[in-house]
Amino acid sequence: MRTSAHARSQRSEPLDDDERTLKELGYTQQLNRRMGAFGNFSASLSVISIMSGTLLLLGYGLNSGGPAVVVWGWLAVGPLVLCLAAALAEITSRYPTSGGLYYMARRLGGEQWSWYTGWLNLLGLLGGIAAQDYGIATFTAAWANLQFGYAPTPGSLLVLYAAILALHGALNLFGTRLMNFLTSLSAWWHLVGAVVIVGALTLIPSHHQPAGFVFSEFTNNTGWSSPVYVVLLGMLLPCFALAGYDTSAHLSEETSDASVAAARGIIRSVAVSWIAGGILLAALLFAVQDYAPTLGSETGVPVAQIFLDAPGVATAKALLLVIIVAQFLCGYAVTASASRMIYAFARDGALPGSARWQKVSRRTAIPANAVWLAVLVAFVLALPSLYSTTAFSAVTAISVVGFTPAYAIPVLLRLRHQERFTPGPWHLGRWSRPIGWVAVFWAAGATVLFLLPQSSPVTATSFNYTPVALLVALIMAALWWRFGRRSYGVPRSGTANAHDQIEEAENTI
Secondary structure, three states, rough: OOOOHHHHHHHOOOOOHHHHHHHOOOOOOOOOOOOOOOHHHHHHHHHHHHHHHHHOOOOHHHHHHHHHHHHHHHHHHHHHHHHHHHHHHHHHOOOOOOHHHHHHHHHHHOOOHHHHHHHHHHHHHHHHHHHHHHHHHHHHHHHHHHHHHHOOOHHHHHOOOHHHHHHHHHHHHOHHHHHHHHHHHHHHHHHHHHHHHHHHHHHHHOOOOOOHHHHOOEEEOOOOOOHHHHHHOOHHHHHHHHHOOOOOHHHHHHHOOOOHHHHHHHHHHHHHHHHHHHHHHHHHHHHHOOOOOOOOOHHHHHHHHHHHOOHHHHHHHHHHHHHHHHHHHHHHHHHHHHHHHHHHHHHHHOEEEEEEEEEEEEOOOOOOHHHHHHHHHHHHHOHHHHOOOOOHHHHHHHHHHHHHHHHHHHHHHHHHHHHHHOOOOOOOHHHHHHHHHHHHHHHHHHHHHOOOOOOOOOOOOOOOOHHHHHHHHHHHHHHHHHHHHHOOOOOOOOOOOOHHHHHHHHHHH
């Protein structure tokens, strides 16, 4: 069993390589390093979750361009996301801390870059929890519709969503050992579950759509007349489905050999998800029996209707349970990632009430207050679902708009300030700059795109409130920068920050 950092300091044992690297970056070890390379990879794979993003937004994709945009958009966006992931993995190898992106931005660009990067990353993570857990609620309601004839309402979905959030919060209080087990289980569940679903959709139905339908059928139910704009809107599916790989960075202080394992976790999780997710989407599209009823399914979930029409009712119920378990494990991992981001950001004094959110349980080495803050804010983000028919796609867009620029800022700073960056053990070599510039331009375009209206005419119920959420987050960040930045201090190198120095002093008393 790996010795905890607290016990190690009590016995004055020498630091291992990971703890020494962390100390050189300015922090002392507080969280337990019980996660291996596979566990770290599994965490990012779970957060990306081919059973979540790809399936949660399939209905959106079928309305915003149809099968052709779903397939070709997935194939086109995947390599661009891989470029961004690879560029970020290279920087993570040099700076393996729980703070992840904002710490990288501090070392490469300065405090203000770091500040806004952290707030954007936090917005993406909190939006990710909201989108993920609300998606679980809709799939669970679809299963209950098949099993019990349950007809979901916005209010009942919100109650179910709150219960799922609370359960994820509770499970996240049990420590790294359970996390390592659940994220590893999640990786295998996702991959084996995808094989089961693809097999069922391939072997059971007597009828499949022709290739012309899957690769060229275009559908526009957005209300916009421009096919180009509709195609661009359809890119939200792969952008959201392939986000969340920064989880490997946020869990690096709990990972052994983090300088290599976290970097590999990022790039491998995206590559595996892109390939497996593409196969899963193709199988679903070939299995569509009747397009219009699929979109207007009484279950509220087009994927459930595909299962009903193709393999049949009994198989549909079983496959939905496979998906719900996978999504639940994904939601657990997203909550863990967000809580570590809150903990690290608070540790450096960036949040109102930082002293509360940075507290770590001595018994479990888990930042429990940060876990519950993540759950509470995620619940607030989903409240517009009570009156907005486009709330779910807006929440997913919030996640993408938070994640994407937060991923790109450290990459941009690394390209602008080459002299400030020394590559870590995992690096891209001579490909670093071309891959980095592709990643930055792609991220800029994607960010602008998802701030735009998603359906026409724009009304109170169809309004894309992503720009509002982004504006609120940036205003909060700007106000707190004005009044609270004196408490903000990301270590430059070699010396622990004020919070860690207090911890060290307490441990010696």
